[in-house]
Amino acid sequence: MKLYRINALLLKYYYLTVSRIDRLFDIVYWPVIDLFIWGFTGFYIQGLSDVNVLSMLLGGVILWVFVWRSSQDIAVFILEDFWSRNLYHLFSSPIRLSEHLTSIIVMGFIRSLATFVILWPLGILMYSFNILQISPLLVALSVFLLTLFGWAIGLLIAAFLFRYGQRIQIIAWSVTFVLSPFAAIYYPVSALPPWAAKIALALPPAHVFEALRALIYGTPVNVRGLWYAFIASLALFIATAYFLVISFRHSKRTGLLAKGD
Amino acid sequence: MNYIEVRNLVKTFKERGKTLTAVDGISFSAKKGEIFGLLGPNGAGKSTTINILTGLLEKDSGTIKLLGFEPEKNWEYVKNHCNVATAYSWLSDVLTIRQNLKVYARLYGVKNHEQKINELLELFELKEIADRKVVRLSSGENTRTVLCKGLINDPKVLFLDECTVGLDPDIADKTRTLIKDYQKKNDCTILFTSHYMYEVEQLCDRIAFMSEGKIVRIDTSDNLKRMIKKRTVEIAVKKDVGALKNFLKTEGVDVWFGKGNNLRFEVTTEKDKMYKVISKIFHQGFMLSNLHIQGPTLDDIFIKISRKK
Structure with a gap:
């Protein structure tokens, strides 16, 4: 891997971010709207019960951004190259797949952090909710685990894109939404029906959000659950990266990479 | 020295259970400083050959040498000294011409890339519109932008795949002149595909006629006419x-x-x-x-x- 080639693509994704209003909306608009909706909802419900619903909901909103952005940015930046029929020029250059993905992953993480930097003070300003007050260590750990999971999902979507082309681009927008009910972002796993709880416990994010809620409620954190989240996310990341490499080779055999559609 | 060497190249595609042979055991070579043309109708296998040579498509069998090296074994060197321009693929359309060229200059590790970009913009008469987004360019401007990208690293081997398709005769003629001038000045090897005969005749030192994935004949334009x-x-x-x-x-x-x-x-x-x-x-x-x-x-x-x- 060559750093100057990764930097070249970081520059490209920076240009894409600042020159497209919808790429800026990804960072600011949708997360802030989410914060408003769930913040006001939490405010209302909190008045009806003793449970610290506001912290639970806002903590979920702010941290879910890392899964959402990490996965979607990988898919969307690859799709951008499909849309402008630019894959041909990109992969006829000296860039390697690993360098391409590293640049997207880094840009995705920077964009996630940008969203976090906006939501964190906004939470304090509007709802007196400071996520770092829960536990800076757990927040940092959550960011790491959720980002790792997000990357794994992003690589999976990228693998499907390289295998089947942009005709399946709908999965780029829908996968995180499909997963979100089972991620137990805004409610405990125990609130789910048994079949859904089984799915939730198999997914790493549910364990992260359970740990967050445990700290908010002042109950013991399930450390084994966090270990599971780490191992499962890492295993998923390795598996999806492998699948992506296979899909990329497949696209070179079938001609999809050259045609770019 | 042969800068391009292709031996018994085969590429097949599977489509709905059927095997289609796009490139059927072709062999050719192009010397340093030669413009070698691949000529043939649509579906003859010209673009498939270029896609294999640029590393975008995996061959089934055969050997390829670029600049004397097998691309798989000397990826870094070969990729850094080759480039491609085609009418069928654009640069990032939401980026400006200059932004795109900056990205590719960095990808190819070009030193003094600002100077190089300005030279190319000047050469291809794009300086006035360098800060215009690619999506807003005409097809002629787009082709010249892609050619700028193709020359950003001063390639020793340049692949030009039907790069004048869709251009009006005046722009197409200017483009051919620019290509010829650049090739003379830099002594690079060009593999040129087109289905415009006069264009191939004007530019190429030797021509390979392709039909149904095979090379039917390789010769100079004059010998072919005889x-x-x-x-x-x-x-x-x-x-x-x-x-x-x-x-x-x-x-x-x-x-x-x-x-x-x-x-x-x-x-x-x-x-x-x-x-x-x-x-x-x-x-x-x-x-x-x-x-x-x-x-x-x-x-x-x-x-x-x-x-x-």
């Missing part, structure tokens, strides 16, 4: 057009166009037949007001070769 022995002769006579027609018939020449005093016929150059017929026309005392002999074009060669197959 394959066709027939010439088209146009004659206009002041009077006695009927007598001239009859005379030509006795010489075994079929007139296949006649309007007023104008006649057009095909005659072979074998055994000096054409010269003999024309000489006899003069000796018979026919008063000619016009005589035009047209040699074969690459189109004729192409049709001949394709139909022979």
Whole structure:
């Protein structure tokens, strides 16, 4: 891997971010709207019960951004190259797949952090909710685990894109939404029906959000659950990266990479 | 030294259970500083060959050497010294021309890239619109932008895949001149594909005719033209057009166009037949007001070769 080639693509994704209003909306608009909706909802419900619903909901909103952005940015930046029929020029250059993905992953993480930097003070300003007050260590750990999971999902979507082309681009927008009910972002796993709880416990994010809620409620954190989240996310990341490499080779055999559609 | 060397290259695609052979065991080579043309109709295998050479497509079998190296084994060197331009693929359309060139200059590790970009923008007359987004460019501007990208790393081997498709004749001619000038100045090897015969004839030192994935013949444009022995002769006579027609018939020449005093016929150059017929026309005392002999074009060669197959 060559750093100057990764930097070249970081520059490209920076240009894409600042020159497209919808790429800026990804960072600011949708997360802030989410914060408003769930913040006001939490405010209302909190008045009806003793449970610290506001912290639970806002903590979920702010941290879910890392899964959402990490996965979607990988898919969307690859799709951008499909849309402008630019894959041909990109992969006829000296860039390697690993360098391409590293640049997207880094840009995705920077964009996630940008969203976090906006939501964190906004939470304090509007709802007196400071996520770092829960536990800076757990927040940092959550960011790491959720980002790792997000990357794994992003690589999976990228693998499907390289295998089947942009005709399946709908999965780029829908996968995180499909997963979100089972991620137990805004409610405990125990609130789910048994079949859904089984799915939730198999997914790493549910364990992260359970740990967050445990700290908010002042109950013991399930450390084994966090270990599971780490191992499962890492295993998923390795598996999806492998699948992506296979899909990329497949696209070179079938001609999809050259045609770019 | 051969900068491009292809031996027994094969590429097949599987489609709905059927195996389609896009490139069928082709072999060719291009020397340093040579412009080598791949000529053929749509689906002949030209673009597939270029896609394999640029590393975008995996070959089934055969060997490739670029700059004397196998690309798989010397990826870094080969990729850094080759480049490609095609009319079928754009640069990032939401980025400006300059932004795109900056990205590619960095990808190829170009030193003093600002200077290089400005030189190319100047050369391709894009300086005025360098900060315009690619999505807002005309097809001519787009082609020149892609060519700038193709030359950003001063490639030793340049692949040009139908890069003048869709351009108006004036822009296409300017583009060909720029390519030729650049090649002369930098002594780079160009693999050029097109289905415009005159373009290939104007640019290429040697031409490979491709049809149905195979190379039918490789030669220079002049040698290829010698394959066709027939010439088209146009004659206009002041009077006695009927007598001239009859005379030509006795010489075994079929007139296949006649309007007023104008006649057009095909005659072979074998055994000096054409010269003999024309000489006899003069000796018979026919008063000619016009005589035009047209040699074969690459189109004729192409049709001949394709139909022979």
